[in-house]
Amino acid sequence: MNKVVKNVEEALVGIKDDMTLMLGGFGLCGIPENSIAHLVKMGVKNLTCISNNAGVDGFGLGLLLESKQVKKMISSYVGENDEFERQMLSGELEVDLIPQGSLAERCRAGGAGIPAFYTPAGYGTEVAEGKEVRIYNGKPHILEEALTADFAIVKAWKGDTEGNLIFKATARNFNPMMATAGRITIAEVEELVEAGELNPNDIHTPGIFVQRIFKGEKFEKRIEQRTVRQK
Amino acid sequence: MNKVVKNVEEALVGIKDDMTLMLGGFGLCGIPENSIAHLVKMGVKNLTCISNNAGVDGFGLGLLLESKQVKKMISSYVGENDEFERQMLSGELEVDLIPQGSLAERCRAGGAGIPAFYTPAGYGTEVAEGKEVRIYNGKPHILEEALTADFAIVKAWKGDTEGNLIFKATARNFNPMMATAGRITIAEVEELVEAGELNPNDIHTPGIFVQRIFKGEKFEKRIEQRTVRQK
Amino acid sequence: MALDKVGIAKRIAQELRDGWYVNLGIGIPTLVANYIPEGIEVEFQSENGILGMGAFPFEGEEDADLINAGKQTITARKGASFFDSATSFAMIRGQHVQLTVLGAMEVSQNGDIANWKIPGKMVKGMGGAMDLVASAENIIVAMMHSNKAGESKILSKCTLPLTGVGCVKKVVTELAVLEIKDGKFHLIERAPGVSVEEIISKTEGELVIPNNVPEMVL
Amino acid sequence: MALDKVGIAKRIAQELRDGWYVNLGIGIPTLVANYIPEGIEVEFQSENGILGMGAFPFEGEEDADLINAGKQTITARKGASFFDSATSFAMIRGQHVQLTVLGAMEVSQNGDIANWKIPGKMVKGMGGAMDLVASAENIIVAMMHSNKAGESKILSKCTLPLTGVGCVKKVVTELAVLEIKDGKFHLIERAPGVSVEEIISKTEGELVIPNNVPEMVL
Numbered sequence: 001m002n003k004v005v006k007n008v009e010e011a012l013v014g015i016k017d018d019m020t021l022m023l024g025g026f027g028l029c030g031i032p033e034n035s036i037a038h039l040v041k042m043g044v045k046n047l048t049c050i051s052n053n054a055g056v057d058g059f060g061l062g063l064l065l066e067s068k069q070v071k072k073m074i075s076s077y078v079g080e081n082d083e084f085e086r087q088m089l090s091g092e093l094e095v096d097l098i099p100q101g102s103l104a105e106r107c108r109a110g111g112a113g114i115p116a117f118y119t120p121a122g123y124g125t126e127v128a129e130g131k132e133v134r135i136y137n138g139k140p141h142i143l144e145e146a147l148t149a150d151f152a153i154v155k156a157w158k159g160d161t162e163g164n165l166i167f168k169a170t171a172r173n174f175n176p177m178m179a180t181a182g183r184i185t186i187a188e189v190e191e192l193v194e195a196g197e198l199n200p201n202d203i204h205t206p207g208i209f210v211q212r213i214f215k216g217e218k219f220e221k222r223i224e225q226r227t228v229r230q231k
Numbered sequence: 232m233n234k235v236v237k238n239v240e241e242a243l244v245g246i247k248d249d250m251t252l253m254l255g256g257f258g259l260c261g262i263p264e265n266s267i268a269h270l271v272k273m274g275v276k277n278l279t280c281i282s283n284n285a286g287v288d289g290f291g292l293g294l295l296l297e298s299k300q301v302k303k304m305i306s307s308y309v310g311e312n313d314e315f316e317r318q319m320l321s322g323e324l325e326v327d328l329i330p331q332g333s334l335a336e337r338c339r340a341g342g343a344g345i346p347a348f349y350t351p352a353g354y355g356t357e358v359a360e361g362k363e364v365r366i367y368n369g370k371p372h373i374l375e376e377a378l379t380a381d382f383a384i385v386k387a388w389k390g391d392t393e394g395n396l397i398f399k400a401t402a403r404n405f406n407p408m409m410a411t412a413g414r415i416t417i418a419e420v421e422e423l424v425e426a427g428e429l430n431p432n433d434i435h436t437p438g439i440f441v442q443r444i445f446k447g448e449k450f451e452k453r454i455e456q457r458t459v460r461q462k
Numbered sequence: 463m464a465l466d467k468v469g470i471a472k473r474i475a476q477e478l479r480d481g482w483y484v485n486l487g488i489g490i491p492t493l494v495a496n497y498i499p500e501g502i503e504v505e506f507q508s509e510n511g512i513l514g515m516g517a518f519p520f521e522g523e524e525d526a527d528l529i530n531a532g533k534q535t536i537t538a539r540k541g542a543s544f545f546d547s548a549t550s551f552a553m554i555r556g557q558h559v560q561l562t563v564l565g566a567m568e569v570s571q572n573g574d575i576a577n578w579k580i581p582g583k584m585v586k587g588m589g590g591a592m593d594l595v596a597s598a599e600n601i602i603v604a605m606m607h608s609n610k611a612g613e614s615k616i617l618s619k620c621t622l623p624l625t626g627v628g629c630v631k632k633v634v635t636e637l638a639v640l641e642i643k644d645g646k647f648h649l650i651e652r653a654p655g656v657s658v659e660e661i662i663s664k665t666e667g668e669l670v671i672p673n674n675v676p677e678m679v680l
Numbered sequence: 681m682a683l684d685k686v687g688i689a690k691r692i693a694q695e696l697r698d699g700w701y702v703n704l705g706i707g708i709p710t711l712v713a714n715y716i717p718e719g720i721e722v723e724f725q726s727e728n729g730i731l732g733m734g735a736f737p738f739e740g741e742e743d744a745d746l747i748n749a750g751k752q753t754i755t756a757r758k759g760a761s762f763f764d765s766a767t768s769f770a771m772i773r774g775q776h777v778q779l780t781v782l783g784a785m786e787v788s789q790n791g792d793i794a795n796w797k798i799p800g801k802m803v804k805g806m807g808g809a810m811d812l813v814a815s816a817e818n819i820i821v822a823m824m825h826s827n828k829a830g831e832s833k834i835l836s837k838c839t840l841p842l843t844g845v846g847c848v849k850k851v852v853t854e855l856a857v858l859e860i861k862d863g864k865f866h867l868i869e870r871a872p873g874v875s876v877e878e879i880i881s882k883t884e885g886e887l888v889i890p891n892n893v894p895e896m897v898l
Contacts (some may be wrong), residue, residue, distance in 0.1 A: 101769030
């Protein structure tokens with residue numbers, strides 16, 4: 001089942017104003033940077049973006065924020081972005097902050113047909129406001145609902161023509177769950193190989209979850225906190 | 232963090248009468264056969280066994296049933312075992328039959344600190360009796376609770392001294408979820424290697440979930456339905 | 463003439479569409495894989511943890527670690543992937559599988575299905591059937607119209623413990639293709655040479671007969 | 681004399697036990713990894729998806745795809761594994777991580793912690809902190825006793841939006857080690873040369889002082 005599309009233009013066809021997008025990545029690690037750059041070019045507006053972070057000023061989702069294409073962010077941590085903070089504090093941008101584990105699990109649930117689950121995270125905090133509380137094992141838990149998106153856009157290291165994906169190191173992060181939760185899932189990959197070249201034991205995201213795959217033109221892979229030791 | 236124990240005797244220390252065990256495998260594929268054989272030798276009784284299937288007459292969990300060590304089975308399909316059927320119909324054996332996907336998800340939930348979740352599986356059937364029903368996306372779902380065990384016993388293809396596991400082909404099945412849901416998790420592996428020999432990208436079960444690992448003495452790997460075509 | 467099992471499988475295979483992921487149950491449904499219409503590509507999912515299931519292995523090449531949900535030895539196609547049971551049912555529950563074909567002991571006119579238990583007699587368990595029928599958008603049942611005693615299994619109401627409610631969309635038997643809609647069976651096609659009268663006589667549930675009931679073309 | 685950040689990290693490192701999996705938050709907690717007591721082995725989990733986190737890379741060997749939860753470039757130890765965020769929080773929520781060390785803006789005597797938000801001023805998000813504090817059995821907070829204005833952050837009741845309730849077991853500051861028990865802070869140790877009186881004066885929450893308060897041995 002060939003899922004290959006020619007390029008980012010073809011991959012992103014159908015993304016329209018007011019849609020909900022999931023975007024993989026943690027910080028700038030494992031983000032679909034080619035797709036994000038093209039979303040800016042497309043100029044789609046009023047997007048709801050589900051992404052653990054919101055990029056930085058001038059890179060990643062920061063680009064979409066600067067061009068004011070985002071109506072609402074659903075994230076766990078947005079601390080690296082001045083423009084984000086400005087838009088949020090001024091009320092231009094709606095923001096829904098979610099505990100990171102709940103965000104990951106809600107995306108997984110969305111892809112797995114689990115409409116809701118109980119978690120202890122956030123009990124007793126403002127995250128729990130308006131949410132059902134139930135005691136399990138003597139501990140209060142809150143009910144969290146699944147998240148899905150019109151499009152999920154993920155970035156993988158290797159992918160094959162059938163849409164099977166392998167991620168590298170910690171660039172895996174949110175990508176596998178989000179890949180399951182998009183009505184249409186788009187994967188941009190560093191290396192695109194023929195079906196059969198990836199070991200079926202090693203595949204992180206089976207192709208069934210991916211509708212379109214393309215080789216990204218250029219991966220800058222910017223590092224947020226270059227931290228080193230001396231030899 | 233070295234998790235290696237010498238042999239099956241050492242691995243199974245602490246398993247006692249009346250405990251709840253999870254045992255990986257689907258049919259006879261990917262079952263911890265060395266551990267099962269040793270459980271028979273140990274003679275522990277009144278076990279509650281959580282396992283997708285109940286083995287066959289004379290192999291797998293069938294051995295534990297024959298020696299009447301099992302008080303209760305929690306499974307999704309038990310159709311290949313005459314002794315099982317006899318004990319169940321005569322009332323000697325308690326049986327809790329659970330939809331396979333719910334069983335898998337309940338084990339995952341047990342390991343992941345999710346005490347309960349909603350699923351559509353089983354709504355309107357006897358599986359739903361006494362369970363809470365809630366409508367999501369216009370469809371009724373039932374509330375299912377997490378499963379955990381005193382010991383989880385899984386079988387992997389390769390494992391390293393830190394307890395990292397890689398499964399082969401469809402012998403993966405229930406093993407990864409069960410590995411997360413045991414208070415103590417024991418892994419028997421075909422091949423035991425040094426830490427660092429497995430690619431960290433390819434690990435299916437991170438070592439944090441495994442408390443004891445050993446190389447199984449002998450793997451018969453019996454085939455239930457040998458189905459072939461002619462060349 | 464009534465169809466044999468292969469005939470039923472062939473007719474169901476006509477329902478396949480290009481690009482679909484398909485889960486085939488044990489028995490007649492498994493045979494569907496042998497009759498994929500030319501020019502389309504489908505991928506088979508087996509709930510024990512494989513996508514891209516291939517043919518049975520050549521003799522001597524069986525691998526105990528590579529089986530399907532019926533515990534039969536299989537092979538993996540190019541581009542296959544293996545995964546755990548939780549991921550497998552995430553695919554199923556999350557409606558990533560476009561078609562599910564399974565057998566049944568009874569089907570009722572509102573789409574209920576019973577296929578896992580005969581109280582006091584056969585209690586093998588539901589396996590993955592309850593997850594499949596509760597989640598799949600598109601369920602086709604492959605079954606015989608009547609049981610061995612000659613009693614209809616196409617019913618106004620199931621008598622056996624249910625596997626799922628209101629979920630079956632289509633039934634293919636040795637006699638007919640039935641669509642379930644508005645709480646009734648609709649006769650869509652009849653097996654070659656089988657009369658509408660025979661189908662009526664063997665169907666206990668409410669049956670809607672259009673003016674023209676074409677014969678299946680296999 | 682009050683401890684510096686390294687001193688706090690060293691004291692917390694004494695709490696490590698052989699065989700523990702440990703999650704270290706950003707800031708002072710990260711430093712704990714540098715002072716693992718001799719003869720014990722611990723493994724560090726970072727919630728963005730690595731178990732077996734190693735030292736920072738040598739210059740020129742940074743990998744953009746290998747970072748910790750603080751977005752710093754790191755390395756992987758032998759025996760490390762990578763996994764997705766859902767699996768990572770399955771480890772955390774499922775209590776497979778034996779110790780969590782994190783920073784705080786405020787801690788209260790019943791174990792509440794606030795560390796993610798100053799309304800109208802700083803709204804960066806909670807990241808994984810809420811999952812960590814809600815699930816961990818063993819949480820140690822590394823923090824300064826007072827804020828820059830000299831006000832105590834060791835409180836009878838938190839004033840900032842909470843991250844979690846009743847979850848903190850131990851607090852290590854530049855002045856003291858405090859245990860939280862029965863709704864009170866218990867002074868366990870004081871920093872070398874720091875008087876009990878100073879600790880009392882800088883602690884707003886209810887403080888239980890035993891007869892003998894030993895100095896930390898670093």
